Amino acid sequence: MRKVLIVLLAGMLLMGCQKSATQQQLQQIDSMLTDDKVEKAYAALEKLEPESMRDDEDKAYYWLLKHESELRLQLFISSAKHLETSCGIFENHFEMDKMIRCYLCLSKIEASLHHKKEAYAWARLASFNFKKYHISKKLSGQLNLAMASFYQDQSNYDTALKYGRLALTDFYTEGSPREVQLSMMQLFMAYADKQMPDSADYYFKRSIEGLSHIPVYERATFYAAVGGWLTNTDTIAARHYLEKSLAIHPKILALQNIATLYHKQGKTDKAIEYWKKALYSTDNTIRLKVLKQLYTLQFELKDYESACQTAIHIVDLQDTINHIANNTNINTVEQEYDNTLHSFTSRFIFYIILYVTFIIALMSFSAFLMVNRRNNRMHKKYDDAISQIDRLRKLITALRQGEKTNKDETKTDRDVTPQQQLSLYNGQLLMEDIKKGGTTIRWTRSDFDDAINYCHTLDSDFIDCLKARNPQFTSRNILFAYLDHSGFSDSQLRRAMAISQTTIRSYRSRIKQGTKVPSSQKNNNTQNDE
Known part of the structure; x- marks a missing residue:
């Protein structure tokens, strides 16, 4: 058992060491690309075997570095599925x-x-993720430079210039000489295509001054653009x-x-001869343009047979372009329909x-209110x-005390029965509750x-007088008269008696008709209550 555990631990340690060694090697190759040692980095990648890498992240890193170095070396890449x-x-x-580097x-x-279209889609996806995560200024400049190149190919020179200036600013901030010169070249090509000679000449001179920062294999497009401009x-x-451009790489431009x-x-x-070489381009739009120039030249030379064949090729190529465009439109409509249907379904499910x-x-809220109300x-x-x-x-405590009474609070006779004493004590408790803000609603x-x-017991004269003048008054009416006589305000009376302001006025008018107490006696009674 110990031997099995030892073997397993040794295997895990070996895998960990192998993984860390592969990562370190890939990071060294990445630093070579950063230091413009592209050929050396590509040679190191050629020695690695991605099939032997067990970690998916290492494989992904390998293919990213491989394709980046191939792009830098102007090598043809047929597929990017990895x-x-x-x-x-x-x-x-x-x-x-x-x-984001993969998207770019x-x-x-x-x-x-x-x-x-695919190039623009990947570039927009890279730009969206960059705005979301804000990685680095250098990566931002690379994104802006790619967008500038894309818009220049679309002949949208104003937008290309905007992205080119943004890329130049980012690279200046980052302090990358090679990328700064690439931005200068991109701005030169945009100004040259836009027919702005003064600006194009300025960026041409700036690009020539810093051309030493650009490797030779990356100068082909710039030389081709300069040749077309001059x-x-x-x-x-x-x-x-x-000729310098063609010596580096036979670019179609x-x-x-x-x-x-x-x-x-x-x-x-x-x-x-050179137009026929340009026909090997995979871009049908460029091939169509070259065929039209070749047809014009053959017609000028009165080579009608070759011109007729070229015209047939032009028509066939135009039909191919239209067919591809129609299929693209159909696919776009179908995709939009699918997206709309999916969006509608998603919204319907969401609603x-x-x-x-x-x-x-x-x-749940109704049940909560019902339970809360019940509680x-x-x-x-x-x-x-x-x-x-x-x-x-x-x-009960008062009943147990028997005949003991509180002379400071009540004025009772010595022959008071226990039942009367209980009634007085209950009345005392009720009146104390009223003075503390209680109400008679449940009395x-x-x-x-x-x-x-x-x-x-507190004001016998007032109570006797009120009962003599108004024998029809109930205990509730007498209590209202007593509280009003004791100095209760209207708001206190409304709360204590649970009546409205109209009822208060009605009670007072009835009391004034049959009872009138001298003010001196009223003041004495108020002091006794206090």
Whole structure:
């Protein structure tokens, strides 16, 4: 058993060491790319075998570095399926900077294959994730530079210039000489295509001054753009730059520009030769443009047979372009329909869930209110029962005391029976509750009688006078008259007697008709209450 555990631990340690060694090697290659040692980094990647890597993250990192180095070296990339898988792996491992680099690399690969819509989609996805996570200024500049290149290919020069300036600002902030020069070149090409010679000349000179920061294998596109820009002004310099571009890499732009240059110089054989080389482009739009130029030249040379064949190729290619565009439109409409249907279904399900949640919440809230109301009633009944028990307990205590009375509070005879003493004591408790802010809403008739009996001990003259003048008055009416006589305000009377202001005025008018107490006696009674 110990041997098995030792073997397992050794295997785990070996795998961990192998994983850490692979990661360190890939990080070293990444630093080589950052230091512009692209050829050395590509050679190191060629020695690695991604199939032997057990960790998916290491494989994804490998393919990212591999495609980035291939793009830098201007190598042809036919497929980027490994890179699409790498994007998902980096997202699952929360490697957001590498994920955005994958999106940017995919955009460049699709652009090199002349898949403009796919390139723009990947670039927008990279831009969206960058705004979400804010990785680094250098990555922001690379994104802006890719967007500038895309919009220039679409002949949207104003937008291309905007993104080019943003890229230049980001790279200046980051302090990256190579990327600064690439931004200068991009701005030069945009100004040259927009026919703004002064601005183009300024950025051309700036680009030439810092050309040493750009590796030779990355200068082909710039030389081709310079050659096309100088075609109408300086044919010798234009030819020089175009030949330098073709020596580095036979770019389609350079082939087109040098063919146009030879056509203007009257060297038709050379022009036809380079235009035919440009026909190997995978971009149908460029091929159509080249065929039209070739047809014009053949027609000028009165080579009608070749011109007729070229015209047939033009028609076939135009039909192909239209067919692809129609299929793209159909696919776009179908995709929009699917997206709309999916969105409608999602919204419908969302609203159903929201409606059910609202109904459940409403029912829960109603049940809560009912339970709360029931609990409040139960608590109120409980409080009333407790207060009633306390009052009865005090009454029982008073009964046990027998004939003992409190001369400071009441004026009773010595021959008071226990039942009368109990009534007086109950009346005392009730009146004390009224003075503390209580109410008579739950009093019984006997409670009013006990309260009047207790009030009689405090102010017998007023109570006797009120009963003599108004024999029809109930105990409730007499209690109101006594409280009003004792100095209770209208708000205190409304609370204590649970009556309205109109009823208070009615009671007072009835009392004034039959009872009038001298003010001196009223003041004495008020002092006794206090």
